Amino acid sequence: MEKDYRPPPYSSPQMDETQMNYPVQPAPYPPPAGPQAAPYQPPPYGPPYASQPMPIPAVQQMPLTSLMDVPGRITCPHCLTEVITETEHVSGLLAWLICGTLALFVCWLCCCIPFCMDACKDVKHTCPNCRNIIRIYKRIQ
Template sequence: MSAPGLYQAAAGPSSAPSAPPTYEETVAINNYFPTPPAPMPGPTTGLVTGPDGKGMNPPGYYTQPMPVPNTNPITVQTVYVQQPVSFFDRPVQMCCPSCNKMIVTQLSYNAGALTWLSCGSLCLLGCIAGCCFIPFCVDALQDVDHYCPNCKALLGTYKRL
């Protein structure tokens, strides 16, 4: 009725208390590993007779598959993340997105909105005799284009107005 080694309550006040079960009995250590079935006499069909007398397949044993070595070589691609570049009226050192070289930009000055407004202002002030064209000669009043010296690609423009 009761299995040996299990803790039972005392039947009466005069009986001596029994020891509690051991850790192995409580947790049932080593009971989770399958044990090979004992050979049974009978036909060798690969079936094992179960407790109810019917045939059943023997328990399967599982092994962890070995990893297959990868025969493909690993290719590493280096990616450089470049922060957005702010273009002003000075040369900028950067990596050219067109030719992927480290460069210092070349500057080109073009007449922009500030140049034309300065010219118009000088005309209104009475500088009609050619002095109104002075803003077209002053780089500080013109827009700036940044070019790559290697591939001549336009990298950006700084507009003064």
């Protein structure tokens, strides 16, 4: 059998039996404003020696949608240098669709022609400085 370790309820001579059963209501937060209330001041954050905030450098967004099927001038998002992109034509969805259509309906001997034409291929733009891929322009998404 466990013992009850709670202290007995507090009773004062000023409280009658009906007031003892009601819970104490918490004070409202924030305290009501008035002439007696002090104005709210947030606590100071950061180093105390910083009198002026440090400027944050702005990051510029480059429009990558302007890179189509020809090389373009852009600031590389990887190495942050302004370059003219190098392009490489790679086989994409359009080349494969034309190949399948030629093989099924026209002539299966001509189905390799789309892989020889740059106008049917996707274009991969790379940075000549860091060699990272900047964008792949797809003829068909």
